[in-house]
Amino acid sequence: MKRVYVNEKWCLGCRLCEYNCAFANTGERNMALALRNLEISPRIRIEEGSDICFAVSCRHCEEPLCVKGCITGALSIEDGIIMVDEDKCVSCYTCILSCPYGAVSPSEHGAVQKCELCVKNRSGAPACVAGCPNGAIVYEER
Template sequence: MKRIIVNEKWCLGCRLCEYNCAFANSGSIGTTPLDMAKALKDIVINPRIKIEEKDDICFAVSCRHCKEPLCVKSCITGALTRVDGVIRINKEKCVECHTCVLVCPYGAIMPSDEGVMQKCELCVQNTGGEPFCVKGCPNKAIEFKELGGDSV
């Protein structure tokens, strides 16, 4: 199972991953810089990957797709499920109880602009393939790699 691996050693804190994430999940069609400008012009983005930053250290945080996911266990409606190693969210089922937000140790689930929860789904719900944050990282600080087995 491929996972998003973040290496803080190479993270520049440029936040391109956040914007690429917002673009990937904006529902816009197309992948060009012009499409991105159209999709993200004059909006405050609410990305599923976020840069944590303090002093000289910065790194991107997104869903780890845990093997034993607390969010899935705690979800009262079954909106969160683990499908083929990817933790998916069914927005139709989410009732905005925020329990998953409280239990996620990484802070990787958050309310979307519509209210229901959102999280990184490895871009499988978008174009698939390599997630946008990985594609757009200029310094290989975010990689999409096989970890072997069904590990965390």
């Protein structure tokens, strides 16, 4: 299955992926309109240490702890992609606690949010990949 992979060798820490992710998930047509005066809450995040940085998003694990721990069945695997059903989510945050990558976060609508490879939004394909200026984030079969 194709997944989002990050090569820290080429990650510049510019954080465009975070903004492209946030924008893709607003459903708006214009980034300036969508994100002006907004504190973004992206599903991919840059981790930075002294001289290293890389983006982290859901790994879409084959045996995901978040899905196993979900008490309402809000998290499920569809065609290898781990999806959130916002209607079922009760915001118990078990998934947030159990994800070893910190890739699940609370969403603004009360439920949790995580990377769903942009299949549900207008982008259609991972926006972080498309917007990465240095080819550090790729979407490929490995």
